[in-house]
Amino acid sequence: MWATTFAFQPWHSALELKRYNSRFLHEFSRIQTLEGVERTPMNQYDSIIAPIIEWLKAKNVQVSFGCCVDDVIMDEQSGRLTAKQISYKKNDKMEIVTLSPSDLVFIQNGSMTDASSVGSWKKPAIQKGIEDAKSFKIWEKLASRHEQMGNPKSFTKNITESLWQSFTVTMKNPALFKAFTDYQMNEPGTGALMTFKDSNWLMSIVIAYQPHFVGQDKDTQVMWGYGLCPNKIGNYVNKRMIDCTGEEIFYELCQHCRIAPELVHDVINIPCIMPFITAQFMPRLQQDRPLPVPKNAVNFGFISQFVEIPNDVVFTVEFSVRAAQTAVYKLCGLKKKVPKVNRHDHNVYWLVKALKKAFVGGSGTKIEKQRKQKKCGICKLALLAGVGAGIAYLIQNK
Numbered sequence: 001m002w003a004t005t006f007a008f009q010p011w012h013s014a015l016e017l018k019r020y021n022s023r024f025l026h027e028f029s030r031i032q033t034l035e036g037v038e039r040t041p042m043n044q045y046d047s048i049i050a051p052i053i054e055w056l057k058a059k060n061v062q063v064s065f066g067c068c069v070d071d072v073i074m075d076e077q078s079g080r081l082t083a084k085q086i087s088y089k090k091n092d093k094m095e096i097v098t099l100s101p102s103d104l105v106f107i108q109n110g111s112m113t114d115a116s117s118v119g120s121w122k123k124p125a126i127q128k129g130i131e132d133a134k135s136f137k138i139w140e141k142l143a144s145r146h147e148q149m150g151n152p153k154s155f156t157k158n159i160t161e162s163l164w165q166s167f168t169v170t171m172k173n174p175a176l177f178k179a180f181t182d183y184q185m186n187e188p189g190t191g192a193l194m195t196f197k198d199s200n201w202l203m204s205i206v207i208a209y210q211p212h213f214v215g216q217d218k219d220t221q222v223m224w225g226y227g228l229c230p231n232k233i234g235n236y237v238n239k240r241m242i243d244c245t246g247e248e249i250f251y252e253l254c255q256h257c258r259i260a261p262e263l264v265h266d267v268i269n270i271p272c273i274m275p276f277i278t279a280q281f282m283p284r285l286q287q288d289r290p291l292p293v294p295k296n297a298v299n300f301g302f303i304s305q306f307v308e309i310p311n312d313v314v315f316t317v318e319f320s321v322r323a324a325q326t327a328v329y330k331l332c333g334l335k336k337k338v339p340k341v342n343r344h345d346h347n348v349y350w351l352v353k354a355l356k357k358a359f360v361g362g363s364g365t366k367i368e369k370q371r372k373q374k375k376c377g378i379c380k381l382a383l384l385a386g387v388g389a390g391i392a393y394l395i396q397n398k
């Protein structure tokens with residue numbers, strides 16, 4: 001469960017796994033239902049990013065889209081670094097921003113979705129590599145020139161160990177959507193994820209509450225899935241997942257869910273290969289991740305999943321928010337405190353619950369209790385109906 005929920009692989013960082021075990025100890029006793037998982041009402045872009053962009057624009061912040069930053073040039077004096085120039089590409093043209101020491105620069109040194117590529121129903125996604133990973137490229141340039149910038153290669157050097165593949169299924173077919181939700185036995189938006197534990201690709205699906213996108217048609221349904229071992233041959237499709245078209249991946253999924261073939265129509269599935277999706281889990285030394293504001297930095301900081309924050313865990317939105325808060329508060333000289341990382345492993349209640357779960361099996365989660373109650377209710381109704389029918393029979397045949 002830990003592997004499929006959090007995407008850990010056996011070769012990933014033991015230190016990060018230890019941090020996860022501590023950070024998510026409160027989930028251990030209910031890991032089989034994931035009822036502790038909080039969800040945004042719609043997809044994360046529409047629920048978080050779009051409102052933030054609107055809020056920033058309302059404050060007259062200029063946001064430039066379609067720009068690809070190529071480099072940040074630093075001025076080094078007495079061991080102190082000042083960002084003095086940003087070069088970026090827009091519409092195939094290189095542009096330059098000249099900075100003064102009072103300008104602040106927040107650098108994205110690595111993104112887990114960098115160099116992602118999408119395929120189609122009829123075509124597999126074509127895997128990309130480090131040369132296409134723009135955020136890691138900037139970090140590589142900075143680390144090759146200056147101290148205290150970390151070591152990006154620890155995270156990017158072995159793509160086969162950081163790659164997995166996701167897919168998005170769009171249907172105009174309520175019967176097919178219902179077949180998936182029935183198989184999953186959870187209402188859309190309530191079940192976090194469901195993993196096919198015997199799947200060679202270690203496939204999971206997530207059926208979100210519908211509509212999942214702003215503007216999604218009433219008669220359209222969307223679900224999402226992923227395979228943590230896409231370099232393996234499928235159980236039903238004799239190919240590696242990364243070589244498969246959207247159609248082939250969907251066929252494999254339907255076989256795992258025992259979907260009747262006649263239900264498969266008005267559906268499309270788009271595969272997406274993400275070469276660096278678990279790069280932040282790769283084994284690391286402490287100095288491999290820079291501080292959000294390196295000690296030698298005058299006017300710049302790093303905001304990403306690849307900075308050093310005590311006790312916090314990567315692959316979470318919270319980590320990036322905390323990285324940004326740390327960098328912004330420090331560089332702006334704000335007296336605000338960055339929220340502490342919750343230590344559930346220091347909480348006796350959760351420790352006892354986890355111990356009980358590990359050795360006794362636990363007393364059942366809220367969802368399980370609700371299901372049990374529902375089952376009991378149905379049994380009681382059936383019993384009453386049976387007794388009623390029996391009495392009626394006796395009266396009639398008296």
Ligand SMILES: Cc1cc2nc3c(=O)[nH]c(=O)nc-3n(C[C@H](O)[C@H](O)[C@H](O)COP(=O)(O)OP(=O)(O)OC[C@H]3O[C@@H](n4cnc5c(N)ncnc54)[C@H](O)[C@@H]3O)c2cc1C
Nearest residue numbers: 067068069108111112113134135304305315316317318320
């Ligand atoms: C499939 C998936 C499921 C996830 N599920 C969860 C979850 O359930 N809970 C959770 O907490 N977290 C989850 N995460 C993780 C979470 O989404 C990330 O940790 C978070 O989005 C990272 O935020 P970020 O701002 O650091 O980087 P990103 O969101 O990666 O944003 C970086 C941005 O910088 C841009 N950029 C990069 N390089 C350049 C460049 N050179 N020039 C210009 N722009 C550049 C990118 O285009 C991108 O827009 C999930 C992530 C994925 C991919």
